[in-house]
Amino acid sequence: MSRQKPKLAVHKFSSCDGCQLALLNLGEPLLQLPTLVDIVHFAEAGPSDPTAKVDISLVEGSISTPEDVQRIQQVRENSEILVTVGACATAGGVQALANFANRNDWMSAVYTDPDQIETLQTSNAIAEYVKVDWELQGCPINSRQVIGLLRDLLSGVRPREELQPVCMECKRKGLICTLVSLGEPCMGPVTRAGCGALCPAAGRGCYGCYGPAEQVNDASLLQRFSQLGLDRQALARRFHFIVNQAPAFKAAGERLKSGSHDRNA
Amino acid sequence: MNSQDPQVVSRRPGFLTRDALEKLFIVLSQLGYQILGPVVRDGAIQFDTLSAADQLPRGVSNDQQPGHYRLEQGENQRQFDWNHGPQGLKPVCFSPREVLWAEQSNPPVFNPVPPNIEPTAVVGVRACDLAALAIQDRHFLSGSDPDPHYRQRRESLLLIGVDCARSAATCFCASTGDGPALDGGYDIGMAELDEGFLIWRESDKGRTVIDQLDLLPASDAQLETMLQSTTQASLAQQRNLPDCDELLLLYKRLEHAHWDNVAERCLSCGNCTAVCPTCFCYEASHEMSLDGETAQMVRQWDSCFSATHSSMGQYQVRPTVKQRYRQWLTHKLAGWQSQQGRIGCTGCGRCIAWCPVGIDLTAETVAVLEEGSLDV
Numbered sequence: 001m002s003r004q005k006p007k008l009a010v011h012k013f014s015s016c017d018g019c020q021l022a023l024l025n026l027g028e029p030l031l032q033l034p035t036l037v038d039i040v041h042f043a044e045a046g047p048s049d050p051t052a053k054v055d056i057s058l059v060e061g062s063i064s065t066p067e068d069v070q071r072i073q074q075v076r077e078n079s080e081i082l083v084t085v086g087a088c089a090t091a092g093g094v095q096a097l098a099n100f101a102n103r104n105d106w107m108s109a110v111y112t113d114p115d116q117i118e119t120l121q122t123s124n125a126i127a128e129y130v131k132v133d134w135e136l137q138g139c140p141i142n143s144r145q146v147i148g149l150l151r152d153l154l155s156g157v158r159p160r161e162e163l164q165p166v167c168m169e170c171k172r173k174g175l176i177c178t179l180v181s182l183g184e185p186c187m188g189p190v191t192r193a194g195c196g197a198l199c200p201a202a203g204r205g206c207y208g209c210y211g212p213a214e215q216v217n218d219a220s221l222l223q224r225f226s227q228l229g230l231d232r233q234a235l236a237r238r239f240h241f242i243v244n245q246a247p248a249f250k251a252a253g254e255r256l257k258s259g260s261h262d263r264n265a
Numbered sequence: 266m267n268s269q270d271p272q273v274v275s276r277r278p279g280f281l282t283r284d285a286l287e288k289l290f291i292v293l294s295q296l297g298y299q300i301l302g303p304v305v306r307d308g309a310i311q312f313d314t315l316s317a318a319d320q321l322p323r324g325v326s327n328d329q330q331p332g333h334y335r336l337e338q339g340e341n342q343r344q345f346d347w348n349h350g351p352q353g354l355k356p357v358c359f360s361p362r363e364v365l366w367a368e369q370s371n372p373p374v375f376n377p378v379p380p381n382i383e384p385t386a387v388v389g390v391r392a393c394d395l396a397a398l399a400i401q402d403r404h405f406l407s408g409s410d411p412d413p414h415y416r417q418r419r420e421s422l423l424l425i426g427v428d429c430a431r432s433a434a435t436c437f438c439a440s441t442g443d444g445p446a447l448d449g450g451y452d453i454g455m456a457e458l459d460e461g462f463l464i465w466r467e468s469d470k471g472r473t474v475i476d477q478l479d480l481l482p483a484s485d486a487q488l489e490t491m492l493q494s495t496t497q498a499s500l501a502q503q504r505n506l507p508d509c510d511e512l513l514l515l516y517k518r519l520e521h522a523h524w525d526n527v528a529e530r531c532l533s534c535g536n537c538t539a540v541c542p543t544c545f546c547y548e549a550s551h552e553m554s555l556d557g558e559t560a561q562m563v564r565q566w567d568s569c570f571s572a573t574h575s576s577m578g579q580y581q582v583r584p585t586v587k588q589r590y591r592q593w594l595t596h597k598l599a600g601w602q603s604q605q606g607r608i609g610c611t612g613c614g615r616c617i618a619w620c621p622v623g624i625d626l627t628a629e630t631v632a633v634l635e636e637g638s639l640d641v
Contacts, residue, residue: 029555029556032555032556036555036556163572164571165532167536168534168535171535174311174352174361176306176309176351177351180621181335188534215572215586217533220529
């Protein structure tokens, strides 16, 4: 990186803007940020220069239109380091649920004049189109992740990846396992930590919004959840939810939908 | 530790009525202890700060099965009729997450961040957890560089143990020799009867408290009931572990087919290691401020089931779940015998109850030992 302050851009594609809020909600570090980087493009916060060449681009959102495809190529060309943030950018987002259906049927059902809408048949992760240097998982990501990422990139070191499941965060926080003590199905054992076990802290099961943990044993989870009254189609929907296109969750959901566990049993 | 003083006092229990248990809390407070004790919270027994005896559970027992934990409200007045919740003393001494030291870059300074500790009395500690504490003590305190944070917390404790008068279905402390009756490692001992408590001092530290309780003499019948209760709790246990010599044979079963069987069920979630009162693995990493001027070295519980635990550089020593489960079980039940002088299991059964899919350490161990042939 140059001796000048590195240039930072924040780009938005198909998304709810929630991950950009992780930056705006940084608190005191938000005031430090402009002393460390030049924020040249971050439309939600003010600066707008979408075609600027930058050192770091944070990219929120999925690719869902032909225009998105053009724009992400340009962002890639203009960025030294490209980091995708959140479930949409890393795995297509909740809107990628439509990938499992026929998009034209849906558009005809919703819009009176669907021909006006220019869209791709699927919503896809940024990495399907351009090289991605790093990913932050989560829906939405949080400020702690952003600080860790930016600090590591500014220091020129490889950012740390969270690989443990949510269960480890639960136990460190002294939270009581909803699965064991309430019999409530929880996706924590197969979901990547990082959220701080938000849902179990509120007494409900994890629904997997931080994406797949390092190990995803859907067959064992199915066996357990079946005893708790959750059938395989219902478990498939838990995998095919917020992070439905992440390879491990996508494959788990497809195995469950097709009943391949039953055949192997 | 006071609890390990040579002049260990023999059990000469006195009697405390149930109503007079409050006196114990008053005396502990007057002596300057904060009190940690069992409370019912979020459907489980948890240790939390208490100020009075009436905050203890009443008539609460537990149903613990593989992957299953439920509290049950009974009609009796007993306050220690449960066995345990997901944690014993481990988080009290070995913090789940703590700052070890703080740093600043310009000028470079390293500052210790000592834990904020006050004398703490823990009421209602079980025999299995006292045995586990002794194991953790050996790990963190032996050698020339004892862990300063662990030591500060450990030395602040006054431990008030209680006999288990019943066993959960997941308990097997009798077969590891660690319960259900108290057997050292505590300062004050208690046994609960229908009409109140037998209570005795085990260390000089405990004597200061006991001397102020105005105990009544215990009857022979009460002493007999105490012994019978723990004997019955022991006989009622449904699970057990093979003896230590047999467990060493695990080393000869490293290629046993049953490891694959367990790996098919295991989620590699690490819950067993987090609730295990003897598991001591941690990771430590830098957490830097955004401007890079300050940093903290943060230590938190790790697990041999996590990907990073066996990672050296970019190389993972144990990439598969089968390897991780095998590592955990063989280390705990065989490896610890040469490292720690005993197995690393005290029979609390938490790894069975709090495993999301109910994997049973006792059953898996027997399956690996009994089925198939030796590797070598």
